[in-house]
Amino acid sequence: MKNQRDRTARCIAALLLLLLALAVLALLNVGLGSVNISIGEIAKVLLHGGGSETGSQILWRIRLPRMIACLLLGGALALSGFLLQTFFNNPIAGPFVLGISSGAKLGVALVMVFLLGRYQSIGSVTLIITAFVGAMISMGFVLAVAHRVSSASILIVAGVMIGYICSAITDFIVTFADDASIVNLHNWSRGSFSGISWDNVRVIAVMTIATALLTFLLAKPIGAYQLGEAYAQNMGVNIKAFRVTLVLLSSVLSACVTAFAGPISFVGIAVPHLVKTLLGTSRPLVVIPACFLGGAIFCLGCDLIARTVFAPTELSISSVTALFGAPVVISLMLRRRARE
């Protein structure tokens, strides 16, 4: 009983800590940038609609949409990673292990090389939709395999193979690309939250919040699944439908991130572990919201570093997330090996 109370208290404390960290980082992301805006002016702009025209534009049109998108997409990535790590029972499974980012990159490569290669101009919506469709097609192939096999390890191999196929086709397409397309495809694949608009934020919000809520509603079946497939089946979980749902939810989340910000590495792998360590539990009911918060915090912190440390030069967000995320993955692998 006392242990139960202690665990509950720890979870509550951890969630509060995460909320506090999120609030602090959100404020820092709004308050810091390459242009110095005083706290007083920020308050005037955000609370009273006053302040200078430049300050207002920077805050409302650049920092705020970027901060919100970073928060939502970071949370989506972490959640996607948690779902796949649960599904595969593998601590280094990440959001892009099923070939999502490779499929998205293939779509973007096709547009850049064949559409732009003939002088046509396109809107950013085209690239976003293309990346999303490419990601979903990859996911479709994986789901097709999931229907036919019951082994999770075969599924992960299928995902990796599909990723390789997409990468190979992309390389083939790049062969016929001009230097501009190659450079821009490389830039796209480095990932960035730059240029996010309020229109983007609206779509991101709808997709990520809806999917995150659906994920939360699956907390109980996920908890049962963590105790074994047989146990989950006995508890009334339709394993086949459950697996498809997990893959679908995870893929929608990671496809959304890839479409709007490009592939962003390590958040999906590292954050679920950090969160579970903080909470001291793997209960999905607590881990799911905590993962979302943790991913949001991680991305906000990394994005702040990426856009301010060498301003006006912006670092690739994946470089920063990898710098902080990779040590976590390495220590996890070492700990797992030591346990075995």
Add this chain to the structure above:
Amino acid sequence: MRRLAAALLAACLALAVCACAGGPAASAGLGNGWEPEGETPLQYATQFTVEHYQGGCRLLTLADGSRFFVVPEGEAVPEGIAADITVLQRPIGDVYLAGTAVMCLFDALDSLEAITLSGTKADGWYIENARAAMERGDILYAGKYSEPDYELILQKGCRLAVESTMILHTPDVKEKLLELGVPVLVDLSSQESHPLGRTEWIKFYGALLGREDEAAAFFNRQKQYLDETAASGDTGKTVAFFYISPAGYAVARRSGDYLTKMIELAGGRYIFTDLGDPETATSTVALEMERFYATAKDADVIIYNSTITGSQGMQSLEELLAKSELLRDFKAVQTGNVWCTNQNLYQEMTQLGTVIADLHTVLTEEDPDPSSLAFLYRLE
């Protein structure tokens, strides 16, 4: 699965609609009933026009449909201008210049003061005045074209962003700049098929900046180089223009590309015929070494594209041969006719007549004076 397939099909249709919707629709006239009084004569450029209106106003129209109405300093902006036309008032200033090829045009028109922000760092410029302006702090680095520092652009009150066609690959950047109220001008000079068509863009920026006489005079000087070169006719010599990529294959220019046309205007013949697809914007073609060897080994002159090599450029023939031993068999190597481009070749659009003259010198003189060449040097 069927529902998934249907959803994907719907997404693809949406994609097609978005793609077709791209590109502005051209509209005729200013929208206020004004008629043009004249037009800037163009001899080679096809990607823009400059119409003259009353009061010294100019309507700059680009091939992508975008239009800019330039009003002279002190004049009132006319009423009723069509919504799709961006109105700019001289003096043009606070420009964010992300198209590197355009800087030389501003420099040639003595208008660097119009530029406040650059998409290239100081050490990336081979144009001395531009580098000096950045080192003095007159022009600040505002991030590269794909990831501009929007905050700095807003803080500096940027009134115009001049971008290269690279921005077509990052449409979200253009959309963001427009959202922030910064007009975007996409420089289309790279799409000119004639080399002097690119140089003739000086007339475009001359009209924008109010330096039309200077622009015309500059262009005429470059054209004179071309006329003098063309007068001497075909030298009968073949030229291979390429670089060896780090992966070990050769990258040559597409046949019909402006650089290959410059070789022909200089009296030479580009060794690769029918290379690449003329319908595409691709300017380079990666060649597998067999075809490259079979064709280029008989070229009379090699011009190595050293702009790819790095800031120092190729220093010696041995350095070039280290990239591929096959080059030793090349006729041009054996006869000592291996030349290299200077790093500033792609940043000096105003000097293409001079480049053609340099090419002609290399093709016609056995041992030209190195100081007479502005863009090429021999590799020894």
